[in-house]
Amino acid sequence: MPTARTWIACGQWLVTLATCAFLIVPVVMSIVAGLTVNYFRGVASGLTLRWLDEVWTQYHASVFLSLEVAAATLAVTLLTGVPAGYALARSKTRLSRVIEELLVLPVALPGLASALALLVVYGGFSAFRMSVAFIVVGHVVFTLPFMVRPVAAVCSQADLRTLEEGAASLGASFWQRFVTIVLPNARPGIVAGALAVLTLSIGEFNLTWMLHTPDTKTLPVGLADTYASLRLEVGSAYTILFFLMTMPLLVAMQWLGVDVPGVAGKQHKRQKPKDTV
Template sequence: MSVLAGLTVNYFRGLSSGLTLRWLAQVWQQYQGSVALSLGVAFATLAIVLAVGVPAGYALARSKSRVARAIEEALVLPVALPGLASALALLVVYGGFTAFRMSLWFIVVGHVVFTLPFMVRAVAAVASGADLRTLEEGAASLGASFVTRFVTIVLPNLRPGIVAGALAVLTLSIGEFNLTWMLHTPDTKTLPVGLADTYASLRLEVGSAYTIVFLLMTLPLLVAMQWLGVDPSGTRALKRRPR
């Protein structure tokens, strides 16, 4: 019904008032900056998470120490920890750095903290199921350096986990409201925050049209995750991991 309201001339009169794209055009005109900001934050978050999460997941999968297992179990915490709690912690620690606090990078850091465990768990689950140690030892015996082994052997075998983690990171970053709402400023208003504003301050048709824009951005990612069997929490992958 919310989607339908964004396509009707007057929601309270229903379809009898006629269909229109006026509200979608109005939303795009007023909030296209929020869409661009959300995409920028999501891809910046993904770049950092890939750079940190892939090596971390690989290292956790290779290590058999109790410390590695403890770190792996601790990665479940973001699933249970509310985004507001993470945002408050970031505000307490970095709130005094005004320039950083007012920049878009403050939100990016929050999203990295929130989404990094999902990438690490996805990569670690795939790495533990592949016999990478044997493949690497074979390549090393032929004179391949660590960098060569990592690029030509490890990364190709980790591709399913990397793709799954990337989809989860993008979806979570674009759709995260609680953490973003606490960290945003009037100049760093992203898609979920703008959605809340439209329902709070504008007419229902505009809020519903904004919902359509939001769905158009997130549904393809959700469909891809479902098609690939991605579990965003990573808990199923952890349960399948051999100990």
């Protein structure tokens, strides 16, 4: 006879599978809709790649623009977020905690509010307002905390501080310690932050929708346009294209075994010194 523990385990699996089905089935249905001749008749109408070809013909520019914006956002967040995370981890003052909370503030605000603030302050510079750089600035504001937090979590480890102190005692300069010790040991946090920044930048809609122009339409904005056209086959085909862009990043995040909130737990453990005679 099954024990109570077995019934509990079966119940947990049932709840897990039901939750996965609830989340995955709509995605699968949307993908299937993008490959069918007629959405309302379903698979019985036949399968086709017509809608994918139509989406690529009309919106391929938005795909490359999204990749360009994501790459530029990643470059800026790496150059600013990694040093900022290291500085916040090393500083124990109240001011550093205030700065850290201010960096996270854009995440707590709706994307429309952040975009409106950027428009109010910088909207008067027409050349800047109409350029892709304006969207990049908005994405940097939104994604920077996702780079700073993982890096700060890694750099706050006691092992890294010990290695730095040892290198300093041997005469290494600050930049030598930062390049040869901090960056290699902070790699899990940097990788986690980079994957998070890329994924969020490619998929960001609210902020981008407020900041974009007809010449700077990114992938999520184009997706909204296709669904607004009331042709579900085209919108679903666009979803497939979006899925093909974001899934490799999500798989890479899982494969590398890094987790944005818990990067600190991924650090190498200190080895115990061997007993000496």
